[in-house]
Amino acid sequence: MLLYQLRMAALSLRRNLVLTLVVVAGVALGVSVATAFVTIDRLISSDPIPHKSDRLRFVRLDSWDPADPFDSDRPDLPPNQLTYQDALAIHGSGIPTYEAAMYKSRLTVHPDNGERPWREVVRLTHGDLFDLFDVPFAFGSRWDAAADGGPEPVVVIDTLINEKLFGGGDSVGREIRIEDRTFVVVGVLDEWRPPIKMYDVNNNPYEEPESIYIPFGFAQPLEATSNGNTNGWRFQDLDGWEEYLAASEDTFIQYWVQLDTQEQVGRFQSYVDGYAEQQKMAGRFPRPLNNLLQPLPDLLLTEEVRPEETRGLAIISILFLVVCSVNLIGVLLGKFLSRAPEAGIRRALGASRRTIFLQHLLECELVAVAGGLLGAGLAVPILRWVEKLFAQGEPLALDTGMLFAGIALALVSGLVAGLYPSWRVCRVAPATYLKLQ
Amino acid sequence: MELGPIFRALLRNRSRFWLITLEIALTLAVSVNCFVILQRERDRLLRPSGLDEANQIVVATEPWSEEFADDAFLDLQREEDLRRLRALPGVRAVTAMNQIPISRAGSGTGRKAEGADQSESVFVGYFYVADDALETLGVELREGRGFEPGDFPTREEEDAGDVVRNVLLTADVADRLYPEGALGKVIQNDGGEVSNVVVGVIEQMHNSWPTSTAADRAMLLPGRPGHRTLMRYLIRTEPGQVDPVFSRVEEELLAANTERVVTVQTMTEVKNRTYRVSRAMITVLVGVMILLGIVTGLGIIGLTAFSVTERTRQIGTRRALGAGRFDILRYFLLENWMVTGFGLVLGLGLTFGLNYLLVQAADAPKVGGELVVLVMAGLWLLGQLAALAPALRATRIAPVAATRTI
Numbered sequence: 079m080l081l082y083q084l085r086m087a088a089l090s091l092r093r094n095l096v097l098t099l100v101v102v103a104g105v106a107l108g109v110s111v112a113t114a115f116v117t118i119d120r121l122i123s124s125d126p127i128p129h130k131s132d133r134l135r136f137v138r139l140d141s142w143d144p145a146d147p148f149d150s151d152r153p154d155l156p157p158n159q160l161t162y163q164d165a166l167a168i169h170g171s172g173i174p175t176y177e178a179a180m181y182k183s184r185l186t187v188h189p190d191n192g193e194r195p196w197r198e199v200v201r202l203t204h205g206d207l208f209d210l211f212d213v214p215f216a217f218g219s220r221w222d223a224a225a226d227g228g229p230e231p232v233v234v235i236d237t238l239i240n241e242k243l244f245g246g247g248d249s250v251g252r253e254i255r256i257e258d259r260t261f262v263v264v265g266v267l268d269e270w271r272p273p274i275k276m277y278d279v280n281n282n283p284y285e286e287p288e289s290i291y292i293p294f295g296f297a298q299p300l301e302a303t304s305n306g307n308t309n310g311w312r313f314q315d316l317d318g319w320e321e322y323l324a325a326s327e328d329t330f331i332q333y334w335v336q337l338d339t340q341e342q343v344g345r346f347q348s349y350v351d352g353y354a355e356q357q358k359m360a361g362r363f364p365r366p367l368n369n370l371l372q373p374l375p376d377l378l379l380t381e382e383v384r385p386e387e388t389r390g391l392a393i394i395s396i397l398f399l400v401v402c403s404v405n406l407i408g409v410l411l412g413k414f415l416s417r418a419p420e421a422g423i424r425r426a427l428g429a430s431r432r433t434i435f436l437q438h439l440l441e442c443e444l445v446a447v448a449g450g451l452l453g454a455g456l457a458v459p460i461l462r463w464v465e466k467l468f469a470q471g472e473p474l475a476l477d478t479g480m481l482f483a484g485i486a487l488a489l490v491s492g493l494v495a496g497l498y499p500s501w502r503v504c505r506v507a508p509a510t511y512l513k514l515q
Numbered sequence: 516m517e518l519g520p521i522f523r524a525l526l527r528n529r530s531r532f533w534l535i536t537l538e539i540a541l542t543l544a545v546s547v548n549c550f551v552i553l554q555r556e557r558d559r560l561l562r563p564s565g566l567d568e569a570n571q572i573v574v575a576t577e578p579w580s581e582e583f584a585d586d587a588f589l590d591l592q593r594e595e596d597l598r599r600l601r602a603l604p605g606v607r608a609v610t611a612m613n614q615i616p617i618s619r620a621g622s623g624t625g626r627k628a629e630g631a632d633q634s635e636s637v638f639v640g641y642f643y644v645a646d647d648a649l650e651t652l653g654v655e656l657r658e659g660r661g662f663e664p665g666d667f668p669t670r671e672e673e674d675a676g677d678v679v680r681n682v683l684l685t686a687d688v689a690d691r692l693y694p695e696g697a698l699g700k701v702i703q704n705d706g707g708e709v710s711n712v713v714v715g716v717i718e719q720m721h722n723s724w725p726t727s728t729a730a731d732r733a734m735l736l737p738g739r740p741g742h743r744t745l746m747r748y749l750i751r752t753e754p755g756q757v758d759p760v761f762s763r764v765e766e767e768l769l770a771a772n773t774e775r776v777v778t779v780q781t782m783t784e785v786k787n788r789t790y791r792v793s794r795a796m797i798t799v800l801v802g803v804m805i806l807l808g809i810v811t812g813l814g815i816i817g818l819t820a821f822s823v824t825e826r827t828r829q830i831g832t833r834r835a836l837g838a839g840r841f842d843i844l845r846y847f848l849l850e851n852w853m854v855t856g857f858g859l860v861l862g863l864g865l866t867f868g869l870n871y872l873l874v875q876a877a878d879a880p881k882v883g884g885e886l887v888v889l890v891m892a893g894l895w896l897l898g899q900l901a902a903l904a905p906a907l908r909a910t911r912i913a914p915v916a917a918t919r920t921i
Contacts, residue, residue, distance in 0.1 A: 313708045385792075
């Protein structure tokens, strides 16, 4: 029966091919626009590391101005970065499973091949960064804890730099000149493009991760100034980089810990609170005690990382699909009713209302599936185009979810759009049309 | 008028009526909301920066050589770079700066009137500049004077500390700190450790963050911009000379010292990057609205055409009973006018509902009355245009159609 109905539906679609194509194109248009924008919104607002995001905590210590809170809109929140001296002081407690202080700097890379040197944004970080965020390695591995403090001249690079400097492949053991030092490659990253640069949401949180990582200990010897946000509140007359790192109240360091158990959370909280109390005695931390171990999802909320633009566009694009569906209802209604005599005869010959209804609905769904497939296909170039408009750099990774989303949207809109016309046509009274023949 | 009969006829075919109504209502809601967002982005983009953007080039030089760690060397290099850049044909003025306006990367601090409470401090984006800054930026002075050679402290004075620099403020800051006139007055940082004297007030100029509400709060300080790892220059060319000057900058600076990375951008590029999201939103929203117009237009054409076909016999009958072609045309246009009107009224509610949702979820701007009226008028026109083709077809139905069966 279903096969017969399918054949009837296909026949009906073929009979008016132009109309069918118009309808398919209409569905495809609505579906592609909606799929593209909903996908962008979903990618950006989804949890970037769902299996452990609540165990990743962003450390915020309130070392700020006694007169004003860091963020006057959210006076309850401590500053969103740490000073260098605090980051250094709280590191090494042994409480967190992993912990890393980090920031980015623009440093000069001198290639061996005689080309001109260039400036590259380099992340200075403890080696735990790679474990905290499950960064995938193609070759080699992270540097060990001993290399952090030394600091040993080791470097982790991504595929882009590996390609640019060494032509790709396993480059572990090769050397890179950064500023006036030689670093040895210990690891080459695999493709890694989280939709949000979750470990540092300052500046542009949608840009791709850095290409070069070196141990945090090089902050001082390389005189690597921050290339990200630096926030300050206190006028200090400091002389030189070393003194600046040791004493400045400027905040520019991101600090991440992984706390797997509630017990760890409690212990680390009292550890940083203890540190703050100790600093209070020394005359620092003039504000009331307020130290936060903020879970990653919470950080993305308070730092308003989610772009409001994509949310708005997603809502608008869904409504666009609704308009396309209303159009579809109109076209299908016209088409079905113009064929009402045929339905009348079939009814007279014994077809039940249900059969007529289902057959027409099936026809709608055939159109919708075709439109959905086409639309999901079209959504990819639309998404790439929109992405290029909004941000430069590596494109986001797409998943099969998008294809399913496109087809699901099409099926739902086909069903919604087809219900009423199919219902109307199955209700025709056979007699009216028999009389006319 | 035939409004009564048209209305009663509509009631006999409710599905068509509701479909067009719904479509118009949704289209109104979506396009009005697209429009407000579009308008906001356009306003942001068109806000004057006070700068001569079209004729400016931004240069960053990032030295790696240790020589640059020496202040005396740095000063000599800056002087030479400025001399070379100023000598290029087509260049009007050049200055050195520590940060570049409208680039979104900059330095900010607080300034308050002399002796005022810390809570009255105003945020300012500040720029250390070399000589010729006003001419290079292209900003207008409202009062006072630009920097003179005597305004620039020597290295010795700087190192000794406690330099009271003369500064230029934008009118936005100056009027906030001293509403009765800031010229010659002293301003201080939040803690009162640093003091400056205002020697001039700039009419208007963007700081580094043109999309913020504090975009016009800027301060220029005379100094020696640049440090060991980064020195920036701003070039203003004669009108239309950006391209020829642009192509020579890197080569000229590397000729002076090759131990550095030189990055050259036009101010237009800098601005486009800053406003990337605004520009993208405008493109996308215009695209969505055009598609929406096409889809809605086609929908109305389809539904009207269907209704014409369905009523061929009735039209024939009316013609046979003496109605002219114009009467038929008027009938369909009036019908469309009524249905669209109803859709628009319904759409009003939907528009504000959607706007409420977008304001909550996406920080969209609130919809104003004028815009709604304007878009409503546009949609009314769209409806009439879309109904025109099928309505004209209806006028060509001959009276004899009344006697034919379908």
